[in-house]
Structure formats: C-alpha cells, structure tokens
Amino acid sequence: MTVVSGLVRYVAAEAERRLREGLDLMSRLGLDRTRLDAYDERLRRMEQTLDGQQAELRSLRADLDSLVTQLNDRVLPRLDERMDDTERDLATVATGVLRQSRDNAANGTRLESVEQRVGDLRSRLSRVEQRAGLWRDLQANLARLGEDLDALRTRLTATDNPLGTEARP
Known part of the structure; x- marks a missing residue:
C-alpha cells in the first residue's frame, strides 16, 4: 500500500x-x-x-x-x-x-596680326626684364667686390704698417 x-x-x-x-x-x-x-x-x-x-x-x-x-x-x-x-x-x-x-x-586677320605683335612685344619685354635682372645682379656683385677690395686694402695697410705710421702712396 x-x-x-x-x-x-x-x-x-x-x-x-x-x-x-x-x-x-x-x-x-x-x-x-x-x-x-x-x-x-x-x-x-x-x-x-x-x-x-x-x-x-x-x-x-x-x-x-x-x-x-x-x-x-x-x-x-x-x-x-x-x-x-x-x-x-x-x-x-x-x-x-x-x-x-x-x-x-575681316577683323580676324587684323586681330591675329595684333596678337602676333603683342606676343613679340611680350617676348622682348621678358628678354629686357631678364637683362635688367642680370644687370642688377652684376651691380650687386660689383658693389660687393668694391666692399671686399676696401676690406682687403684696410687689412693690407694694417699688416704693412705694424707700427701705426702712415703708408706711402
């Protein structure tokens, strides 16, 4: 059970x-x-x-x-x-x-010739600008050369005249 x-x-x-x-x-x-x-x-x-x-x-x-x-x-x-x-x-x-x-x-041909002339003038102007730049460079180089020469002269006079007396011309 x-x-x-x-x-x-x-x-x-x-x-x-x-x-x-x-x-x-x-x-x-x-x-x-x-x-x-x-x-x-x-x-x-x-x-x-x-x-x-x-x-x-x-x-x-x-x-x-x-x-x-x-x-x-x-x-x-x-x-x-x-x-x-x-x-x-x-x-x-x-x-x-x-x-x-x-x-x-008709004006086109005139315009072409004017454009060609302007192109020529531009090339001439660039050459002139280039030459002017070269001229400025040359002037700057010459100015530096003059300053260098003056400095050399000063040094040479100081070394030639050690006692401080005047050098002869």
Whole structure:
C-alpha cells in the first residue's frame, strides 16, 4: 500500500503544481488583457488620426488638381504666341550674328596680326626684364667686390704698417 500512497502523493503534488502554473498563466493573461485593451484603444485613435489625415490629403490633392487645371487654362493658350515671338527673335539674332561674323572675319586677320605683335612685344619685354635682372645682379656683385677690395686694402695697410705710421702712396 505504501506504493499507492506514494503514487497518490506524487499525483497530488503534480496536480497542485500544474494548478499553480495554470493560475500564474491566468493572472499573466489577465495583465496582458489589460495591456491589449490599452493597445487596442491606441490603435483605434491612430486609425482615426490616419483617416483624418487621409481626408486632408484628398482635399489637398483636389485643390492641387484644380490649380493645375487653372494654370493650364491660362498659360497654354498664350504659349504658342510666345513660341512664335521667340522664333522671330531667334531668327533676328541669328541674322545679326551671321552679319557680325562676316565683319569679324575681316577683323580676324587684323586681330591675329595684333596678337602676333603683342606676343613679340611680350617676348622682348621678358628678354629686357631678364637683362635688367642680370644687370642688377652684376651691380650687386660689383658693389660687393668694391666692399671686399676696401676690406682687403684696410687689412693690407694694417699688416704693412705694424707700427701705426702712415703708408706711402
């Protein structure tokens, strides 16, 4: 009989454990149910907001379509006139450019000779600048040479006349 009573105790303990798990699960589901209700309410509010925004977007779309239609009614009829005016203006400008290009062809040869002359003058100017730079360098070198000669003379007079008497010229 001890086996049966042990088995009964085991079954009773297992039943009690499962009953507690079930109660825990039920309490958690109750908490989740309140959370779900809150989420459901938030979802309903969001849907209402989205419905309102969608209605506003439809209204904006209708206004935009109306504006585009009005714009097309006002602009398109005058567009052909403007295109004709533009074509006439373009033909006038093209004719003027052709006339100027003929005149410019004659002036082009003159311009080329002037450009060649300017190029020659620039090369001459660069050569003159180069020579002027060389001349300045030469002057600076001569000035340094004069200073060096003066220093040598001073040293030579000091070494030729150790007693401090004047040297003869």
